[in-house]
Amino acid sequence: MNILIIGDVYGHAGRAMIEKLINDVIKVEKISFVICNAENITNGRGTSREDYNFLKFHNVDVLTGGNHTFDHYETFDLLQEKNDILRPANYNKFTPGKGTVLINFAGIKIRVTNLLGRTFMNQNTNNFYEVMDDILENEEKANIHIVDFHGEASSEKIAFAHNYKNQLTAVVGTHTHVQTADDQIIDEKLAYITDIGLTGAFHSIIGANTKEVIYREKTGMPIRLRTADGNGQFCAVVIKIDNNTYKPTEIKRIYLKNVAA
Ligand SMILES: [Fe+2]
Numbered sequence: 655m656n657i658l659i660i661g662d663v664y665g666h667a668g669r670a671m672i673e674k675l676i677n678d679v680i681k682v683e684k685i686s687f688v689i690c691n692a693e694n695i696t697n698g699r700g701t702s703r704e705d706y707n708f709l710k711f712h713n714v715d716v717l718t719g720g721n722h723t724f725d726h727y728e729t730f731d732l733l734q735e736k737n738d739i740l741r742p743a744n745y746n747k748f749t750p751g752k753g754t755v756l757i758n759f760a761g762i763k764i765r766v767t768n769l770l771g772r773t774f775m776n777q778n779t780n781n782f783y784e785v786m787d788d789i790l791e792n793e794e795k796a797n798i799h800i801v802d803f804h805g806e807a808s809s810e811k812i813a814f815a816h817n818y819k820n821q822l823t824a825v826v827g828t829h830t831h832v833q834t835a836d837d838q839i840i841d842e843k844l845a846y847i848t849d850i851g852l853t854g855a856f857h858s859i860i861g862a863n864t865k866e867v868i869y870r871e872k873t874g875m876p877i878r879l880r881t882a883d884g885n886g887q888f889c890a891v892v893i894k895i896d897n898n899t900y901k902p903t904e905i906k907r908i909y910l911k912n913v914a915a
């Protein structure tokens with residue numbers, strides 16, 4: 655089976671790309687299951703109810719999050735109401751929602767787990783190795799287990815992937831909004847990419863309005879950034895999984911650039 659994982663969808667520009675491209679990608683790549691990082695879909699800040707419904711309408715099975723998950727108050731409610739939206743699992747136990755879910759897909763058990771890196775992230779999270787070990791030991795076993803590792807540091811992500819190559823199916827990075835070219839199958843066991851990249855505005859600073867980011871950098875003023883307008887881009891990976899062994903056979907990058915909105 656083929657699983658599509660879409661990188662951070664940012665604001666109205668990201669939604670426009672989903673609306674325009676996701677159906678074709680699902681058809682051409684023969685996709686059965688879709689995971690999407692939704693931490694920035696509501697103007698860069700969290701996931702509103704309307705945007706959750708938008709992604710569900712466009713065939714997304716599981717929404718993952720990151721450091722911006724709790725920027726929108728409606729995300730708190732969604733995390734407690736819905737089974738298919740995650741926040742990083744390594745926030746502490748008092749945090750609303752959950753960071754791992756098992757979905758039964760036509761008899762195949764697919765687990766999706768969301769984790770947050772600790773290097774340069776400025777978030778009060780627990781050790782992700784401890785949390786991952788705990789999930790693997792105590793949660794129901796799955797045929798396919800995919801981790802969205804949301805983090806800044808490339809070394810942190812690939813070290814994590816190597817450590818769990820025997821227990822997981824794929825570790826895909828999100829958060830930097832820049833697609834890396836290091837897609838690989840580690841030891842023929844685990845599909846990996848350091849970062850899937852941004853689904854949002856093409857002429858932007860990782861999704862946000864260029865002028866506003868430069869103004870903020872120059873002045874140091876903490877201005878709120880708006881989503882950039884104009885043409886977009888769509889970043890994702892397709893992971894092909896053997897239907898008998900459930901091992902990943904291929905990871906394919908998708909980077910559609912400068913697409914008219
Ligand atoms: Fe992001």
Ligand SMILES: [Fe+2]
Binds near residue numbers: 693830
């Ligand atoms: Fe992030």
